[in-house]
Amino acid sequence: MNSKLKMQNSKLQEIKTFVYRSLPVLLILVVWFVFAYPFFLQAKVPFPSTYQVNHFHPWSLDQKYWGPVKNGAMPDIIDQIYPWRHFSIEQLTKGQIPWWNPNSFSGNPHVANVQSAAFNPFNVLFFVMPFIDAWSLIVLLQPLVAGMGMYVFLRSQNITKQGAFLGSIAWMFCGFIVVWMAYGTLSLAISFLPLTLFGLYKLSETKRIKWGILSSVLIATSFFSGHFQTSLYLAGTTILYITFLGFRKETRTKALLIGAFLLGILISLIQILPAIQFYTLSPRSSIYLFSGGIPVHYLITLIAPDFYGNPVTRNDWFGFYAEWASFIGVIPLLFAFFTLRRKPRRVVIFFQLLFLFSFLFALDSPLLRLLGSLHIPVISTSTPSRLIVITSFALATLSGFGYDAVLEMIRKVKLRSVLPQLILFFVVIASIWGVILFGGILTSEQAAIAKKNFLLPTSLFFLTGVTLLLVFLLKKKQKFFIVLLLFPLFLMVFDSLRFVTKWMPFDPKNLVFPDAPVIAAMQQKIGHGRVFGNISAQVGTYFNLPLIEGYDPLYIDRYGEFIRTSSRGVYTPSERSLVRIDRNGDYTKRILDLLGVTLIYHPLPDTNQAWAFPVWNDPNYILFYKDDLFSLYSNTRVINRPSLYYRYQVIPDEKKLLATFFTVKFDYRNTLLLEADPKIPVSEGEHTSSVLVVKDTPNFLKFAVSSDMPALLFLSDNYYPGWKAYVNDKETTIFRADYTFRAVVVPAGESSVKFIYRGLF
Numbered sequence: 080m081n082s083k084l085k086m087q088n089s090k091l092q093e094i095k096t097f098v099y100r101s102l103p104v105l106l107i108l109v110v111w112f113v114f115a116y117p118f119f120l121q122a123k124v125p126f127p128s129t130y131q132v133n134h135f136h137p138w139s140l141d142q143k144y145w146g147p148v149k150n151g152a153m154p155d156i157i158d159q160i161y162p163w164r165h166f167s168i169e170q171l172t173k174g175q176i177p178w179w180n181p182n183s184f185s186g187n188p189h190v191a192n193v194q195s196a197a198f199n200p201f202n203v204l205f206f207v208m209p210f211i212d213a214w215s216l217i218v219l220l221q222p223l224v225a226g227m228g229m230y231v232f233l234r235s236q237n238i239t240k241q242g243a244f245l246g247s248i249a250w251m252f253c254g255f256i257v258v259w260m261a262y263g264t265l266s267l268a269i270s271f272l273p274l275t276l277f278g279l280y281k282l283s284e285t286k287r288i289k290w291g292i293l294s295s296v297l298i299a300t301s302f303f304s305g306h307f308q309t310s311l312y313l314a315g316t317t318i319l320y321i322t323f324l325g326f327r328k329e330t331r332t333k334a335l336l337i338g339a340f341l342l343g344i345l346i347s348l349i350q351i352l353p354a355i356q357f358y359t360l361s362p363r364s365s366i367y368l369f370s371g372g373i374p375v376h377y378l379i380t381l382i383a384p385d386f387y388g389n390p391v392t393r394n395d396w397f398g399f400y401a402e403w404a405s406f407i408g409v410i411p412l413l414f415a416f417f418t419l420r421r422k423p424r425r426v427v428i429f430f431q432l433l434f435l436f437s438f439l440f441a442l443d444s445p446l447l448r449l450l451g452s453l454h455i456p457v458i459s460t461s462t463p464s465r466l467i468v469i470t471s472f473a474l475a476t477l478s479g480f481g482y483d484a485v486l487e488m489i490r491k492v493k494l495r496s497v498l499p500q501l502i503l504f505f506v507v508i509a510s511i512w513g514v515i516l517f518g519g520i521l522t523s524e525q526a527a528i529a530k531k532n533f534l535l536p537t538s539l540f541f542l543t544g545v546t547l548l549l550v551f552l553l554k555k556k557q558k559f560f561i562v563l564l565l566f567p568l569f570l571m572v573f574d575s576l577r578f579v580t581k582w583m584p585f586d587p588k589n590l591v592f593p594d595a596p597v598i599a600a601m602q603q604k605i606g607h608g609r610v611f612g613n614i615s616a617q618v619g620t621y622f623n624l625p626l627i628e629g630y631d632p633l634y635i636d637r638y639g640e641f642i643r644t645s646s647r648g649v650y651t652p653s654e655r656s657l658v659r660i661d662r663n664g665d666y667t668k669r670i671l672d673l674l675g676v677t678l679i680y681h682p683l684p685d686t687n688q689a690w691a692f693p694v695w696n697d698p699n700y701i702l703f704y705k706d707d708l709f710s711l712y713s714n715t716r717v718i719n720r721p722s723l724y725y726r727y728q729v730i731p732d733e734k735k736l737l738a739t740f741f742t743v744k745f746d747y748r749n750t751l752l753l754e755a756d757p758k759i760p761v762s763e764g765e766h767t768s769s770v771l772v773v774k775d776t777p778n779f780l781k782f783a784v785s786s787d788m789p790a791l792l793f794l795s796d797n798y799y800p801g802w803k804a805y806v807n808d809k810e811t812t813i814f815r816a817d818y819t820f821r822a823v824v825v826p827a828g829e830s831s832v833k834f835i836y837r838g839l840f
Contacts, residue, residue, distance in 0.1 A: 196305035226251030228274030246479030254404030264305030291339035298343025372443030608677025
């Protein structure tokens with residue numbers, strides 16, 4: 080009996096030990112679930128669907144969708160990220176790598192646009208559940224991955240469970256991860272950082288290859304997650320950490336660390352190489368930024384994220400809320416201050432220097448202008464303030480170390496060690512209140528916003544400071560100090576959940592890209608042509624309606640130049656991220672005809688408005704569909720996407736070629752402009768010819784061509800190096816035609832012509 084009782088007690092003790100050891104992890108899960116419960120319990124999704132149907136065509140014109148909007152500060156999710164992922168999964172489901180997207184910019188690389196996240200391992204979720212549910216789960220897993228990874232990393236650094244919990248919550252709900260979470264890309268790409276460093280640390284300590292493989296896989300997964308700039312930040316931080324770990328280590332350890340990093344990059348090359356090629360051919364590669372850093376006075380938001388208002392509450396008056404988000408929580412920030420002590424650990428010094436380096440380069444300062452002037456690919460052409468995510472990571476890490484530093488001070492009863500940091504923080508808080516109340520810098524309305532949003536951080540600091548002082552002052556501190564020090568953790572959880580739930584929308588699932596009659600009408604009519612009108616990019620990619628405009632950080636530079644020059648016929652460089660045709664440009668109709676625009680989309684409220692294309696008063700456009708909100712027109716003058724030409728001019732000078740195309744007298748319907756000689760005779764007169772579309776998919780096109788003499792098969796899809804062409808199964812040269820499109824030589828008689836996209840491989 081005693082033996083049985085002992086066994087029961089032993090098992091009970093094992094359970095208690097397991098629960099005690101697992102409690103912080105369980106608490107992280109609980110905190111995460113409290114945030115994510117609308118998805119699991121209310122059938123809502125972390126997607127701004129109310130914003131979509133209120134502000135994006137065609138849904139925004141339908142009054143049945145009108146209603147309150149939670150967050151209207153994330154249009155790129157609707158315009159770009161969600162449709163791109165939908166297209167990626169659609170193609171992967173068909174067994175095709177989505178190298179090319181025919182639905183925007185008259186054809187544009189897709190995989191090479193890192194934000195397509197075509198190789199993201201999390202995409203497996205889309206194959207086992209509905210698309211919107213898989214998307215939602217990926218979005219919601221980002222802070223959980225970040226928090227769990229941070230906990231594991233901090234525990235490996237001998238941080239207490241409480242300190243590791245503090246740093247984990249600070250990181251998983253830091254400003255950067257929260258404001259970019261709904262995108263499912265930026266936050267995911269950086270969420271692997273602490274677990275990557277953990278693997279490298281374990282590799283340096285144990286020399287076991289499995290830890291190196293863990294870091295390699297995580298580095299690659301970051302590059303597959305959908306945001307190249309953020310992944311570069313992870314890679315850069317990883318290099319710095321490897322340098323730190325390898326210092327004073329033997330050669331074998333250094334080789335293992337470097338090898339783990341290089342293996343991660345090697346795995347990522349299937350994403351990195353196409354992205355580099357695309358980047359060099361896009362306007363982004365030559366548009367360098369010399370500004371965009373965080374103003375010094377905006378650093379108040381480290382303590383109070385809504386000091387200048389919040390887009391959710393429609394009172395942000397300064398702007399750039401998402402780009403400059405640096406918040407980790409006022410309590411973790413306070414504890415990070417406690418690492419400013421004598422003789423800190425080497426690892427603490429590393430993260431202090433990481434904080435300082437990233438912080439200085441994220442600010443609007445001469446260093447930022449230096450960074451722009453260096454013309455570093457990606458880094459010098461991307462929003463520089465996003466480096467603040469590394470600052471947040473460093474601060475969140477330091478908060479765990481700072482918590483343990485406070486514990487050590489308490490055990491040694493060193494009240495004087497705590498006071499300087501508390502006093503310094505108090506001075507900062509008091510100074511900010513002075514600016515709000517007596518500075519005269521803010522207007523009365525701005526001061527009211529600041530005052531309201533600074534009360535909570537002040538209260539949290541006050542409660543935490545009083546708690547720390549009570550720990551020292553209570554005589555029975557040995558009994559109470561642990562309980563008392565859990566109180567700031569509770570306050571921190573409250574603050575972080577308040578911050579993330581205020582920002583993140585959980586909207587009705589049925590409003591995510593709902594069907595519309597006008598969309599169905601376009602899908603039925605489009606054939607192998609394209610659509611033009613006041614319709615956004617998301618409709619084209621999501622519903623497979625090819626558009627000639629587009630919105631993307633990367634697109635083919637020549638195409639942007641071609642479209643912008645069409646306005647007045649004078650060379651105009653590309654815009655940074657947008658291709659939009661001048662609705663009343665001198666050569667707009669020429670562009671529509673050449674690019675195979677068979678269908679014009681026209682919202683009825685746009686009739687007779689200056690911003691709309693005047694389709695309603697041109698007999699060349701025939702109405703074929705109309706409802707209460709929209710009309711659709713057919714273009715009777717359209718040139719088919721694949722067409723045969725028998726006349727051409729060779730103009731090697733690309734700018735001269737462009738100028739020739741945009742002249743009134745140029746016969747664009749019968750003459751092609753080439754930069755190289757195709758070496759076939761130019762022919763005048765009528766010809767017997769035909770082009771039949773046999774197959775039209777994103778990566779593969781096949782045409783049956785019949786011609787009475789050698790000709791040029793013109794395809795008004797963008798020219799790009801990844802495409803290969805085959806005439807009667809023999810590879811042939813693709814000529815760049817009319818500045819940015821494609822043409823191949825076909826012989827007289829019957830021919831089979833194939834265009835196959837092979838990427839870099």
